[in-house]
Each structure stands twice: as structure tokens, then as C-alpha cells.
Amino acid sequence: MRTYFDCIPCMLRQALDAVRLVTDDEATHEQVLRDLLRAASEMDLGQSPPAMGQHIHRRIRQLTGNDDPYKSIKKHSNRLALKLYPELKCNVEQSGDPLQTAARLAIAGNVIDFGVNSHLDDSYVRDTVEQSLSAQMDADALKEFREAIYEAKDILYLGDNAGEVVFDRLLIEQMPRRKVTFVVRGAPTINDATMADAVVTGLRDLVEVIDNGSDAPGTILEDCSPAFKKRFDAADLIVAKGQGNYETLSDVPKDIFFLLKAKCPVIASHIGCEVGSFVLRRRNGAAVAVRGGENIARV
Amino acid sequence: MRTYFDCIPCMLRQALDAVRLVTDDEATHEQVLRDLLRAASEMDLGQSPPAMGQHIHRRIRQLTGNDDPYKSIKKHSNRLALKLYPELKCNVEQSGDPLQTAARLAIAGNVIDFGVNSHLDDSYVRDTVEQSLSAQMDADALKEFREAIYEAKDILYLGDNAGEVVFDRLLIEQMPRRKVTFVVRGAPTINDATMADAVVTGLRDLVEVIDNGSDAPGTILEDCSPAFKKRFDAADLIVAKGQGNYETLSDVPKDIFFLLKAKCPVIASHIGCEVGSFVLRRRNGAAVAVRGGENIARV
Numbered sequence: 318m319r320t321y322f323d324c325i326p327c328m329l330r331q332a333l334d335a336v337r338l339v340t341d342d343e344a345t346h347e348q349v350l351r352d353l354l355r356a357a358s359e360m361d362l363g364q365s366p367p368a369m370g371q372h373i374h375r376r377i378r379q380l381t382g383n384d385d386p387y388k389s390i391k392k393h394s395n396r397l398a399l400k401l402y403p404e405l406k407c408n409v410e411q412s413g414d415p416l417q418t419a420a421r422l423a424i425a426g427n428v429i430d431f432g433v434n435s436h437l438d439d440s441y442v443r444d445t446v447e448q449s450l451s452a453q454m455d456a457d458a459l460k461e462f463r464e465a466i467y468e469a470k471d472i473l474y475l476g477d478n479a480g481e482v483v484f485d486r487l488l489i490e491q492m493p494r495r496k497v498t499f500v501v502r503g504a505p506t507i508n509d510a511t512m513a514d515a516v517v518t519g520l521r522d523l524v525e526v527i528d529n530g531s532d533a534p535g536t537i538l539e540d541c542s543p544a545f546k547k548r549f550d551a552a553d554l555i556v557a558k559g560q561g562n563y564e565t566l567s568d569v570p571k572d573i574f575f576l577l578k579a580k581c582p583v584i585a586s587h588i589g590c591e592v593g594s595f596v597l598r599r600r601n602g603a604a605v606a607v608r609g610g611e612n613i614a615r616v
Numbered sequence: 617m618r619t620y621f622d623c624i625p626c627m628l629r630q631a632l633d634a635v636r637l638v639t640d641d642e643a644t645h646e647q648v649l650r651d652l653l654r655a656a657s658e659m660d661l662g663q664s665p666p667a668m669g670q671h672i673h674r675r676i677r678q679l680t681g682n683d684d685p686y687k688s689i690k691k692h693s694n695r696l697a698l699k700l701y702p703e704l705k706c707n708v709e710q711s712g713d714p715l716q717t718a719a720r721l722a723i724a725g726n727v728i729d730f731g732v733n734s735h736l737d738d739s740y741v742r743d744t745v746e747q748s749l750s751a752q753m754d755a756d757a758l759k760e761f762r763e764a765i766y767e768a769k770d771i772l773y774l775g776d777n778a779g780e781v782v783f784d785r786l787l788i789e790q791m792p793r794r795k796v797t798f799v800v801r802g803a804p805t806i807n808d809a810t811m812a813d814a815v816v817t818g819l820r821d822l823v824e825v826i827d828n829g830s831d832a833p834g835t836i837l838e839d840c841s842p843a844f845k846k847r848f849d850a851a852d853l854i855v856a857k858g859q860g861n862y863e864t865l866s867d868v869p870k871d872i873f874f875l876l877k878a879k880c881p882v883i884a885s886h887i888g889c890e891v892g893s894f895v896l897r898r899r900n901g902a903a904v905a906v907r908g909g910e911n912i913a914r915v
Contacts, residue, residue, distance in 0.1 A: 322645055322646065323629075323632065325628060325649060325653070326625040326626070326629040327625070333621055333622065346621055350621055350624060351658075354653050354654075354656045354657035355654070355657040357653045358650050358651075358657060359650075362646070
């Protein structure tokens with residue numbers, strides 16, 4: 318997905334939110350802002366939004382001398398999600414359709430996104446979990462996902478954020494584990510999950526975990542390591558979590574299921590759903606949808 | 617008032633809204649966006665936001681070859697306000713305190729601001745009128761304004777937007793007209809009122825109307841004509857309508873009453889009120905306020 322004009326003001330706002338989270342120094346805020354304005358004035362809009370996200374967050378880390386500014390936020394998100402885990406696990410196991418319930422929860426977990434919303438609080442995460450569980454689901458919606466998981470030999474599950482990985486764990490526990498490899502970012506960027514988050518949330522005890530060698534908040538293939546690209550090419554099914562992975566992979570010719578919460582109008586419009594929708598979408602496949610409450614997803 | 621960091625993403629969004637209102641040509645949208653990004657990356661943040669607004673809207677006019685892109689919007693706003701006028705006039709005349717009612721309505725009229733909101737519809741204007749009339753008013757609030765009008769010999773009333781001028785007319789009708797000079801912008805910028813709007817809304821039949829010689833969406837004194845500056849210096853009371861006039865004059869050492877609807881968080885925070893507040897504030901004077909419904913103004 319390319320960068321739309323409307324992404325630019327939004328990125329600027331996000332960059333301001335981000336740098337304020339990292340430092341109170343107004344001179345640094347201004348440096349980040351001016352640098353980003355200059356970069357954006359010349360940017361190739363054919364690139365996906367995470368390319369600019371990568372630039373912004375590299376610059377913030379560089380200017381603040383802080384390699385991992387979201388470290389404590391990630392820690393908090395992991396802790397919150399792990400606290401919810403036993404109850405969510407119970408939900409999954411006691412439901413008539415554990416894979417469906419786990420998929421709903423994995424999508425709900427995508428709300429833990431400090432790139433989009435730097436003011437996220439715990440109660441919003443809990444509310445989103447509730448919403449995802451009570452959302453109506455099209456009977457056909459999950460069918461393709463279920464079949465694809467059954468038929469695949471090599472599933473690459475691309476994670477998104479810290480905290481969210483606990484919700485991914487619930488879904489991966491419903492898949493044949495030997496088939497699944499979980500992927501984290503190669504280095505810290507926003508609150509995206511890295512290897513440390515996979516370890517602390519127990520995901521690495523469950524399945525193989527690799528990193529993609531990149532610090533982009535998405536999966537920009539040309540920026541990933543050769544080792545990751547080899548695994549990506551070899552996989553016969555990709556499960557891609559979150560907006561960043563959608564933005565960077567929506568045009569890649571692979572069998573990909575995108576699971577995400579559509580948090581911005583540009584992505585919602587690109588997908589063809591309402592903002593706030595819980596989305597399960599196959600690339601080039603038939604449309605599948607989770608509908609729920611105020612958030613109607615028809616993708 | 618200086619330009620705050622948060623003004624920049626907002627200006628970009630406004631510029632996109634504005635250029636889309638003027639043309640469907642995406643290449644022009646991109647040109648405006650990139651030009652603005654470049655300009656913003658080097659801008660002097662000590663300038664008030666209308667300095668950038670002036671730059672943006674000059675560029676839009678230049679790139680589209682359209683001298684007055686908001687002409688039809690201004691026409692529509694004037695027509696809407698003139699349609700409301702008899703009823704509003706009745707409200708003023710039948711109220712126990714015509715000056716107070718007229719001041720409330722003049723503030724309500726400031727909602728007709730296509731710089732801030734390009735999707736404004738008629739019902740929102742009507743709702744705002746209702747809100748302003750039912751808002752509670754501090755008994756002391758209007759006192760200073762009333763006294764200042766009574767004592768002043770030469771009142772310069774700085775108008776803001778087309779349509780809004782009809783609401784200003786209601787307030788000016790409650791002032792000694794021989795004292796009042798109404799000021800419009802020197803050339804079209806956004807939907808700001810120019811001489812044509814003063815004529816069509818009957819304001820020029822009521823009081824002297826002059827223009828300020830500038831195409832900024834505010835009153836940047838150094839950009840105004842010498843003739844206007846002379847009048848500004850000579851006046852012993854300034855009534856300044858709208859955000860643009862607040863942003864450009866909040867630091868000018870004159871006796872100024874600002875009447876506006878606080879439509880953005882930066883201005884609301886600068887004033888010390890909630891977004892949405894109906895504001896009547898004297899520069900360097902005692903605080904006066906209109907409070908109402910969900911919109912609480914304490915300035």
C-alpha cells in the first residue's frame with residue numbers, strides 16, 4: 318500500500334506524540350519535526366507508510382540517544398497481556414470453536430499499538446477484548462483461514478506489537494505448532510515486538526521464533542535480512558498481524574491472511590471497512606469478515 | 617501567539633482539505649502538500665499560525681489559477697446567515713439584554729470557519745446558535761465589554777468570515793454606530809470576509825467598512841496597509857472576531873476584546889478554556905466568560 322496524502326499529517330502528529338513520550342526536551346521535539354517535514358517534502362509516496370515510520374523512529378532514537386524508547390511501555394503491555402492470558406485461554410478452551418475465538422482475540426490484541434495511539438490505557442484493551450468476543454462472525458469467514466492452516470506445511474506468523482504477542486500465542490496454540498514460525502522485528506521500533514518480547518511472553522517455548530532483520534514498523538521485504546526473505550519465500554502461508562504488516566505486504570503476491578484492527582481511515586478505506594473494524598482478510602482471496610457492535614467489517 | 621508544534625500537522629490537514637475543495641487534481645494536491653512541507657520545515661515558529669495560512673492559501677490560489685476559491689462557499693454562508701437574520705434580530709430585540717444576546721450570537725457566528733472545518737453544514741450553524749443562546753453567562757462577564765463600548769470613541773471591529781459578518785451586524789446594531797468601523801480582509805483568503813461580503817450583507821449601509829490591505833487569515837499588522845495601521849493605532853477599542861485575529865493580535869498591546877469560538881485544542885489551551893467554548897476575552901483585562909452546556913469557557 319502506498320503512502321496517501323492523508324498519512325503525512327497523521328505521521329507528523331504521531332512523530333510528535335512519539336518524541337514527547339521519549340523526552341520532554343522541546344528542542345528535540347522541534348528537531349524531529351523539522352527533519353520529518355524535510356524528509357516528507359521529498360519522500361517517494363510510492364513507499365508504504367512504515368518506510369517513513371522507520372525513518373521517524375530511527376531519528377528519534379538517534380536524537381535522544383535512546384536505543385529502545387518504548388522499552389517500559391512494551392514491558393507494561395506484556396505484563397498486562399500476560400495477566401489477561403489465563404482468562405483469555407479459558408475463553409478459548411471453553412468456546413465451541415477455539416480457533417475462531419482465538420482469531421478474534423488475536424485481532425483484539427492488535428489494539429496495543431503505540432504508533433497509532435500513544436495514550437492507550439488498559440481499560441481500552443479490556444473493552445476491545447470484550448467487543449471482539451461479542452462480535453458476530455460470518456460462518457464462512459473463518460472457513461478459508463481454517464482450511465489454509467490445515468493445508469499449509471510452513472506457516473510464517475508475522476507478529477506486530479509487544480503485548481499483542483500474548484494474544485498471538487492464543488491463536489498459535491490452536492495451530493499445529495510444528496508448522497508455525499513466529500517472526501519479530503530485527504530491532505526496536507515503536508512498541509513493535511522483538512525477540513525479547515517473544516521470550517518473556519513464552520512464545521519461544523511454543524514455536525520457533527526468528528527476527529526479520531529490519532527496524533521498520535512493518536515488513537519491508539527489501540529491508541529484511543536474506544535469512545528472513547528465504548523463510549518468507551519458502552512459507553506457503555503467511556499470517557500477518559497489524560496495520561504495518563498490512564501496509565507493507567498488501568501488494569505482495571503470496572497467500573497472506575491479514576489480521577488487524579483497522580485503526581485509521583486510510584487503511585479502513587483501503588480495505589473497504591469502517592474504522593474500528595476487526596479485520597480478517599486474505600490477500601487475493603475471497604472476502605472474509607468479522608462483524609461486531611458498532612464496528613462493522615465487510616472486507 | 618506563536619505557532620505551536622501541534623499546529624503543523626493540523627495546518628497540513630487543513631491545506632489538504634482546502635486544496636481538495638478547490639480542485640480534484642491530485643497532482644495539485646501533491647504540489648501544495650510538498651510545498652507546504654518544505655516551507656514548514658524552515659518556518660519561523662515565532663510567527664503566528666495565520667502567517668503559514670497566508671502562505672498556504674496564496675499557493676493554492678496560484679497553483680489552481682483561482683483568485684477566490686471559496687467564492688461560492690462565502691456566497692452560501694452569507695445567504696444562510698441572511699436567512700437566519702430576521703429571527704436572530706427578533707431574539708436580540710426581545711431579549712432583556714440585547715447587547716448580551718447579540719454578543720452571544722456574534723460568537724456563535726464564528727463557527728462558520730472553513731479554515732478549521734471544511735465539512736461545515738447548515739444544521740451545525742443552527743445548533744451553535746441554539747447553544748450560544750442557552751449558555752449561561754456570568755453577570756460580570758459582559759460588564760467590561762459594555763463599559764468599554766460606552767467609553768470608547770473609536771471602535772475598530774475586525775471581522776472574520778463571510779456569513780459570520782451577518783452575526784457581527786447584530787452586535788454592531790447594538791453599538792453607537794458612528795463610533796464603529798468594520799474591517800474586512802484586503803483580498804480573498806479561505807472564506808474570510810472581504811468588502812464584497814460587507815456589501816451583500818448590508819454591513820456597509822450600517823457603518824464605515826475598510827479593508828486591512830492583507831490577504832492573511834488574521835491581522836498581521838506588519839502585512840497590513842499603512843492606512844489600516846493608522847486606523848488601528850488611532851482606535852481606542854478593538855473588537856476582534858475569530859481565531860485568526862486572536863492568533864495574530866493576542867500579544868499586541870491594545871485594548872482588545874476577542875470574541876471567538878475556540879475550535880482547536882492549541883487555542884483553547886492558550887486561552888485556558890475547553891475546546892468548543894464561546895469566548896469573550898479582553899486582552900490584559902479581567903477575565904470574562906460565557907459558559908454553556910457541554911462547552912465550558914472560563915477565560
